[in-house]
Amino acid sequence: xxxxxxxxxxxxxxxxxxxxxxxxxxxDLIRDMQGVGQVLExxxxxxxxxxxxxxxxxxxxxxxxxxxxxxxxxxQxxxxxxLIDMRDGDHEAQSRFKG
Numbered sequence: 001x002x003x004x005x006x007x008x009x010x011x012x013x014x015x016x017x018x019x020x021x022x023x024x025x026x027x028d029l030i031r032d033m034q035g036v037g038q039v040l041e042x043x044x045x046x047x048x049x050x051x052x053x054x055x056x057x058x059x060x061x062x063x064x065x066x067x068x069x070x071x072x073x074x075x076q077x078x079x080x081x082x083l084i085d086m087r088d089g090d091h092e093a094q095s096r097f098k099g
Contacts, residue, residue, distance in 0.1 A: 006093060007086045007087075009083060012083045015079050019075045019076035019079065020072075022087070026066075026069040029065055033057055033062050034062065034063055036059075040053050040054035041054045
């Protein structure tokens with residue numbers, strides 16, 4: 001029994017675009033959080049509390065958001081790669097039946 005793989009190309013493109021949009025949103029969030037960190041470091045919240053908040057944003061939150069952004073871009077690339085591979089395979093298979 002043969003395994004049949006079917007792909008909905010428009011849905012895959014939509015999924016890849018959703019990952020790209022998620023990445024862009026995360027990049028906006030990173031810029032916003034960097035701004036918040038700069039405001040805190042500039043003295044908006046003085047003392048130990050401000051230092052802890054600023055350090056948490058810059059040393060913990062932003063790197064984790066960047067890691068998530070990297071994953072979104074990786075998933076987008078994986079989806080596009082799979083789509084291209086399947087589309088190429090479909091074209092090759094179709095060409096074998098055209099005489």
